[in-house]
Each structure stands twice: as C-alpha cells, then as structure tokens.
Amino acid sequence: MMPSRTNLATGIPSSKVKYSRLSSTDDENPSKIPYKAISLATVLFLIGAFLIIIGSLLLSGYISKGGADGAVPVLIIGILVFLPGFYHLRIAYYASKGYRSYS
Structure with missing residues (x-):
C-alpha cells in the first residue's frame, strides 16, 4: 500500500483537497489609473x-x-x-485599449 501524498504547506492529505475553477472575473481587478505617471510621460x-x-x-x-x-x-x-516619454505613453495607450499583457 502506497502512502497518501500530503500538501506540505497545510499538512492535508491530497485526497481531501477540494479544487474549484476560478471565475473569469477573478483575474480582472480594477486598477487605479496612474495619472501622474501618464502626465510625466506626456511632458517628457x-x-x-x-x-x-x-x-x-x-x-x-x-x-x-x-x-x-x-x-x-x-x-x-x-x-x-x-x-x-514615447515608451511610457505607448504602454499607457496599449493598456487603455485593452491589449493583452498590458495593464
């Protein structure tokens, strides 16, 4: 008989761990718009x-x-x-348009 695996962080056997899917809204957290950084990039x-x-x-x-x-x-x-200035304005533009991996 093989010993059951345990989760090292909590000590719970893996057969008793419950998994669930993440909802699609979990990864979309509303972040604050960095107006100060965007204005500095515009000035530069x-x-x-x-x-x-x-x-x-x-x-x-x-x-x-x-x-x-x-x-x-x-x-x-x-x-x-x-x-x-151009580099940071480009990032701000891509983030505002919702391009993937830009926030």
Missing part, C-alpha cells in the same frame, strides 16, 4: 519632441548660422528625453 514626450525640432532647425541652419556646435547637444538631449 512633448519636451523631447520640441528639443528634437529645435535641434533639427539649428542643424539645418534655419534658425541660426552657428552650425552643428550647438545643434548636436540639443538633439542628443531631445532624443534622451523623447524616448522614455
């Missing part, structure tokens, strides 16, 4: 886009005849600010 996105536009205009010589000396740092900072 807009500042980055503005700096990229200004850097491009400086580089092309449309705004100033200074050349690439002042344009390259503005472009680099614009890209470094734009990318995190």
Whole structure:
C-alpha cells in the first residue's frame, strides 16, 4: 500500500483537497489609473519632441548660422528625453485599449 501524498504547506492529505475553477472575473481587478505617471510621460514626450525640432532647425541652419556646435547637444538631449516619454505613453495607450499583457 502506497502512502497518501500530503500538501506540505497545510499538512492535508491530497485526497481531501477540494479544487474549484476560478471565475473569469477573478483575474480582472480594477486598477487605479496612474495619472501622474501618464502626465510625466506626456511632458517628457512633448519636451523631447520640441528639443528634437529645435535641434533639427539649428542643424539645418534655419534658425541660426552657428552650425552643428550647438545643434548636436540639443538633439542628443531631445532624443534622451523623447524616448522614455514615447515608451511610457505607448504602454499607457496599449493598456487603455485593452491589449493583452498590458495593464
């Protein structure tokens, strides 16, 4: 005769454990919308886009005849600010549209 298995966490024999299916609403818990994070991502996105536009205009010589000396740092900072803002706005957009694995 084989000994019965027990659940190590509770010490209950496995033959006496009752299992039930989870309802479909258990995994859908309403979470709070992070308005502060979304607004910060929006600000980063807009500042980055503005700096990229200004850097491009400086580089092309449309705004100033200074050349690439002042344009390259503005472009680099614009890209470094734009990318995190775009990334987080994309996640917020996918979560609002209900894409799978985004919340």
